[in-house]
Amino acid sequence: MSDADVLLGIETSCDETAAAVVARGVDVRSSVVSSQVDLHARFGGVVPEIASRAHVELLGPVVAEALVESGVGGEDLDAVAATVGPGLVGSLLVGLAAAKALALVWGVPFVGVNHLEAHLYASFIDEPALEPPMVALLVSGGHTLLVAVDDHGRYRLLGSTIDDAAGEAFDKVARFLGLGYPGGPAIDRTALTGDPTAIDFPRAMLDQGYDFSFSGLKTAVVTHVRRHPDVATDDVAASFQQAVVDVLVAKTLRAARHAGVSRVCIGGGVAANSLLRERLLDACAGEGFECFLPSRSMCTDNAAMVAAAGWWRLKNDGPTGLDAGAQPNLRLPVA
Amino acid sequence: MGCDVLILGIETATAQVGCAIGAHEGVLTSFHAAKGRRHAETLVPAIDFIARQAGIELDEIGAVAVDVGPGLFTGLRVGVITAKAMATALRVPVIGVSSLDLLAFPARWTPRRIVSVVDAARGEVFYAFYRQVPGGVQRLSEHRVGRPEELCSEILATGEECLAVGDGALRYADALEKLIKVDIGDAGWAHPSAGSLVQLAHAQALREEFVNPWELTPVYLRKADAEINWQTRERSAATPAPPFLA
Numbered sequence: 001m002s003d004a005d006v007l008l009g010i011e012t013s014c015d016e017t018a019a020a021v022v023a024r025g026v027d028v029r030s031s032v033v034s035s036q037v038d039l040h041a042r043f044g045g046v047v048p049e050i051a052s053r054a055h056v057e058l059l060g061p062v063v064a065e066a067l068v069e070s071g072v073g074g075e076d077l078d079a080v081a082a083t084v085g086p087g088l089v090g091s092l093l094v095g096l097a098a099a100k101a102l103a104l105v106w107g108v109p110f111v112g113v114n115h116l117e118a119h120l121y122a123s124f125i126d127e128p129a130l131e132p133p134m135v136a137l138l139v140s141g142g143h144t145l146l147v148a149v150d151d152h153g154r155y156r157l158l159g160s161t162i163d164d165a166a167g168e169a170f171d172k173v174a175r176f177l178g179l180g181y182p183g184g185p186a187i188d189r190t191a192l193t194g195d196p197t198a199i200d201f202p203r204a205m206l207d208q209g210y211d212f213s214f215s216g217l218k219t220a221v222v223t224h225v226r227r228h229p230d231v232a233t234d235d236v237a238a239s240f241q242q243a244v245v246d247v248l249v250a251k252t253l254r255a256a257r258h259a260g261v262s263r264v265c266i267g268g269g270v271a272a273n274s275l276l277r278e279r280l281l282d283a284c285a286g287e288g289f290e291c292f293l294p295s296r297s298m299c300t301d302n303a304a305m306v307a308a309a310g311w312w313r314l315k316n317d318g319p320t321g322l323d324a325g326a327q328p329n330l331r332l333p334v335a
Numbered sequence: 336m337g338c339d340v341l342i343l344g345i346e347t348a349t350a351q352v353g354c355a356i357g358a359h360e361g362v363l364t365s366f367h368a369a370k371g372r373r374h375a376e377t378l379v380p381a382i383d384f385i386a387r388q389a390g391i392e393l394d395e396i397g398a399v400a401v402d403v404g405p406g407l408f409t410g411l412r413v414g415v416i417t418a419k420a421m422a423t424a425l426r427v428p429v430i431g432v433s434s435l436d437l438l439a440f441p442a443r444w445t446p447r448r449i450v451s452v453v454d455a456a457r458g459e460v461f462y463a464f465y466r467q468v469p470g471g472v473q474r475l476s477e478h479r480v481g482r483p484e485e486l487c488s489e490i491l492a493t494g495e496e497c498l499a500v501g502d503g504a505l506r507y508a509d510a511l512e513k514l515i516k517v518d519i520g521d522a523g524w525a526h527p528s529a530g531s532l533v534q535l536a537h538a539q540a541l542r543e544e545f546v547n548p549w550e551l552t553p554v555y556l557r558k559a560d561a562e563i564n565w566q567t568r569e570r571s572a573a574t575p576a577p578p579f580l581a
């Protein structure tokens with residue numbers, strides 16, 4: 001393998017159909033994301049069958065656009081990477097089957113990628129100087145993980161959510177407040193005009209370990225609004241968001257201190273949240289940690305991160321067999 | 336494109352996964368597995384295998400044919416996206432063929448009316464009627480999805496002797512066999528075959544009935560459940576809104 005390795009990445013684990021061309025895991029030649037948000041919005045969440053159908057229609061044009069934008073012909077690629085899990089099985093299968101077919105025709109290796117690992121590698125894309133060891137916070141609609149990254153591919157799970165994922169809490173509270181779907185951007189926007197100190201929502205397990213719990217917070221929001229029907233929605237949104245961010249930042253910093261690392265990074269859709277980015281950056285600066293925040297478009301699901309993680313996996317473990325299947329419940333490979 | 340075009344056929348509409356490569360002289364190589372690992376795991380290695388065994392380089396393939404359904408949604412998607420990706424990478428056209436047409440094709444020697452029946456799960460079947468014509472079969476009805484009882488009454492309405500083929504016919508054999516004039520095709524005819532696919536596709540290739548790979552889409556015949564529920568709810572104003580945070 002030469003250093004010029006150029007990978008096509010494909011991501012279809014949930015409701016984004018994405019393809020990207022990335023060289024050496026850091027140099028993004030193109031990154032195309034076609035969001036299905038409009039297809040799912042009226043249902044208030046992702047409908048698996050609708051997502052799978054949309055991936056079949058969208059993937060061809062998305063891959064073609066990624067190739068054209070990158071100026072790289074299919075035959076010039078060195079490997080094809082696709083997310084194999086975790087995610088919606090029917091959606092995963094579409095990207096996986098396409099990637100294997102392309103790899104077979106182009107005669108290049110196929111590499112199956114763990115979606116969670118891909119979110120971690122989004123940090124490396126925007127910051128080529130970033131090197132492990134570090135502590136990473138992965139927060140999305142499906143996951144909330146605090147991970148010590150000892151080296152490439154070597155992870156220790158420090159903590160995770162015991163109930164709802166952080167992004168799930170955003171979606172549920174946004175739906176309850178009538179702010180629409182997806183909830184993350186809606187809360188982020190509404191909170192801008194609200195008072196984050198207006199309501200003192202609980203910060204669950206703030207001082208205990210590295211696990212998270214968000215279902216009590218969601219219940220507290222519902223209870224508060226029912227008791228105070230006249231409460232300003234933007235105050236509720238701002239106070240809720242502040243409670244989530246306080247817990248995420250406090251635990252991440254504590255993990256970094258205990259792990260003895262100097263670097264902190266975040267990934268996942270919730271890592272696009274303005275308050276979380278601002279507070280984490282401040283807190284890291286205050287304690288002398290280097291903080292790596294991938295650009296917002298690299299936090300939400302995309303295929304550049306899949307190509308980046310695929311490049312590292314290919315270098316370390318070699319190609320994945322063409323008989324690979326989808327692994328909807330795949331976990332981060334932790335020590 | 337001459338009549339010597341090599342066609343790769345991809346068949347994943349039912350529980351069986353298959354692939355074949357054929358030309359004007361017929362099927363050159365094929366693979367089928369009705370049991371075992373799932374479509375996504377098996378299909379691409381199987382294509383690689385049959386091409387190698389037949390000494391065919393993939394870039395010799397002149398068209399990719401695929402069973403577009405109706406059938407099992409997940410299987411269909413694996414086949415259709417694989418066909419799209421391979422055709423795009425090979426820069427060749429695709430040919431979409433109906434699963435029900437494929438099921439009827441091997442039964443083309445029977446003088447009886449043929450009804451292709453694919454198990455649609457959830458107590459329903461996909462079906463269509465055919466009759467023998469020189470060189471093949473002709474479809475006499477639209478593709479339909481319905482309960483086995485609806486299929487039975489349609490068969491009765493034909494007033495003719497019928498041969499029912501497909502995994503749906505086998506699954507609901509008890510109901511169909513109550514109709515005196517119906518025979519059930521045996522298990523050898525339970526699934527559409529990739530061999531029939533390349534044969535039928537070859538005829539379509541000669542007529543240049545190609546599809547742009549991007550426009551190829553599975554024939555679902557049924558909306559996603561959420562959409563069905565949504566429409567039901569929209570129509571019935573009396574239905575209460577869903578409870579919060581269920």
Ligand SMILES: [Zn+2]
Binds near residue numbers: 119140300
């Ligand atoms: Zn994600």
